[in-house]
Amino acid sequence: MEFDFLKPVDVALMSYVSSLSSQELGSKIVFHTNDQVPELSKINLAIVGVLDNRGNANANLVNLTAIRKKLYAMFPGNWDASIADLGDILPGEAVEDTYFALKKVTSNLIKNKIIPIVIGGSQDLTYALYRAYDDLEQMVNVVAVDNKFDFGKENETVTANSYLSKIIIDQPNNLFNYSNIGYQTYYNSQEEIDLIQKLFFDAYRLGEISNNIALAEPVFRDADLVSIDMNSVQSSFSANMVAFEPNGFDGKEICALARYAGISDKVSSLGIFNQNSSTPESVIIAQMIWYFIEGYHYRSKEYPFGTRTNYIKYIVPLEGEELVFYKSDKTDRWWIEIPFISSDHNKLKRNTLLPCSYDEYLSACNQEIPERWWKAQRKNIV
Structure with missing residues (x-):
């Protein structure tokens, strides 16, 4: 495991965790600290922070402390999954260095059947998560909860708004399907909408999913990688005032989608991106992670398919x-x-x-x- 790419969990945060009761989630998590490296053979889910948001020019500095505090002060369900917090990946000298570090860390976790929960940074980090599957020699299904398709112009530098083009074009091309959940038509040109159809990808408008949230369940059931853009959530719920969004998923809906992702037997990585450092926002992100873990606990083990007798x-x-x-x-x-x-x-x-x-x-x-x-x-x- 490439722990050299990971900054251990902050000492101040560990002090906060030590003040929690034995019933709270923080007391049941294994941490990567200056004195301790988790034994990964006993881990099912691993939280990895990424402090690089260079793909989003309008973003605040990434601060994940508030998110972690909110999450670790919650009470777990009747879970038996082992969870680790592996700390943070710091920004590399170039953004490509960050991509390399994230790819190496998450690839190792996925190979060892550990689900990385990646938080922080801009959504172009989805590209690095996708590249983590290169060594697994499998086709990849990507599901993005996003108000935009994130296509870029030809030869455009990869950003949070253009990473999908790089996924589609770059070799090796392991992408089998891309599905968007929650796009808002006025943020996407007709040419982009037509391209989604031409590539036989799937896209569901915000209104479709809000009217019937269960439409999203089969989409997540076929996903390998799930990427959630916090700009798909109403700012009144996310507290994102840097890129104010009057429309989007509400708190209950985005948590339901996170649970669908967790309950899918096939999902092997989750990323939550384009977040800001404000404390109120951390509440919804912490709850999304909680619901993902809750969903993981209720996986039915129906994939991969062995026999069809059931x-x-x-x-x-x-x-x-x-x-x-x-x-x-x-x-x-x-x-x-x-x-x-x-x-x-x-x-x-x-x-x-x-x-x-x-x-x-x-x-x-x-x-x-x-x-x-x-x-x-x-x-x-x-």
């Missing part, structure tokens, strides 16, 4: 097509089968199950092909 199989005949659905008899959640297509361009190389909703099954019964299934098929053959 699923009820439904075959829906359509004109010229048969759609195969599976319903878990453990959680009542639904999947749709993406059949293997023999092609040099096939990215999956196997039949796979794609998370879906009961409503999508009902639509198929009404002879409507689910858009999620169609897009996955197109990505396999183009």
Whole structure:
């Protein structure tokens, strides 16, 4: 583990933790300090701070102390997950040095089946998180909770508003799918919206998700990396007055989305970015982390799929097509089968199950092909 890239947890914060009762979360966490390096073989979740926000020119200095204090003063649920706070990655001489350090630290954690919870810094750090999967030799599904798509102009330096272009263009290209949750149309050009459709990516407007938060659950169920932009949250809940946002998710909604991310068996890294140093904001971020950990505790262990004997199989005949659905008899959640297509361009190389909703099954019964299934098929053959 590259502990050389990590600054130990501050002595003053450790003094605060020592004042907490034995029931509070801070008393149940293992810390990377000047005197102690956590034994990672016993850890399930690891908090990593990043103090570099150079990708966001309007951001305040990153200060994670208030977030940690709020989180560690909370009471845990009936959890058995082991949690570590590994400290902070300091800004490198160049932002690329920060990317390198974050990639190395998180790649090591993911390889050891430890979920990094990365907090702080600008959202271009999502690129470094994505690159952490390079050595795992797998396709990556990225889900961004964001009010923008973060496409950049050609040859533009990577920033919090342009990192997605770098993910799509740079080699090795391990991206299978990108999904945006909560975009606001007036922040995205029509050309960008059209490009999302052309690339067969998924995007859900803020109003869609706010009206039915459960729409997001299958999206997170298929994610590897989840990146949350705090600009997607109303400023009245986030206390972000640097980039004031009158619209966005409210506190309850963003915590529900964080819990969906945690409960997904497939999610192996979480980043919460574009935050400011104001104390009130730390409350919602601390609660988001709490709900992610709560969700992790209730994972159903349905992924990866071993046997399908615990699923009820439904075959829906359509004109010229048969759609195969599976319903878990453990959680009542639904999947749709993406059949293997023999092609040099096939990215999956196997039949796979794609998370879906009961409503999508009902639509198929009404002879409507689910858009999620169609897009996955197109990505396999183009």
